Amino acid sequence: MARLPELAVFHLDYTLWPFWVDTHVDPPFHKSRDGTVRDRRSHPVRLYPEVPQVLERLRGLEVPVAAASRTGEIEGANQLLELFDLVKYFVHREIYPGSKVTHFERLQQKTRIFFSQMIFFDDEKRNIIDVNKLGVTCIHVQNGMSLQTLTEGLEVFAKAQAGP
Structure with missing residues (x-):
């Protein structure tokens, strides 16, 4: 079995869901009778389709998961994690404005x-560049988190662990 990370960290906006929680949707959020998560204006809010399977796969591999998001909409981001029933996957959540380096330093502590x-895993190149300097294996997510992106990321991690 290839080497697995001891912690998988996910950005939220445009990585787990297809929007910025602080600008594209309107908190507070709620779950409607049909189980759909909706914003204050009753517009439906969704995850990328394979996100639950990605998190379940990591759970099956016994890889703990954390969130690192620089959003100013802290309450809304946490509320979405709860309404999408994702809180059970996250051992730590660093959700607040500021540098991703701070998020990772706190996760490390x-x-x-x-x-x-x-x-x-993050969709923003600037975050990838900043966090990569710490020695974290960083995977640029395009078009949302998927099982394929997870598999490719774990392969990149395993190769980095194997060395040259």
Whole structure:
């Protein structure tokens, strides 16, 4: 079995869901009678389709999961994680404005996991560049998180662990 990360970290906006929680939707959120998550204006809010399977796969591999998001809409992001029933997957959540480096430094302090044993999935190149400097394996997510992106990311992580 290839080496697995000790922590998988996900950005939220345009990584787990197809919008910016602080600008494209209108908190607070609620679950309608049909089970659909909706914003204040009753517009439906959705995850990328394979996100639950991605998180379930990591759970099956016994890889803990954390969130790192620089949004100013802290309450709304946490509310969505709860309404989508994703909280059960996340051992830590660093959701607040500011540098991703701060998010990762706090995750490292809380978990005692070396940066080199973490994998990070994010749609924003600037975050990938910043976090990569810490020694974290960073995967640029395009068109939302998917099982294929997870598999490719875990392969990149395993190759990085194997060395040259």
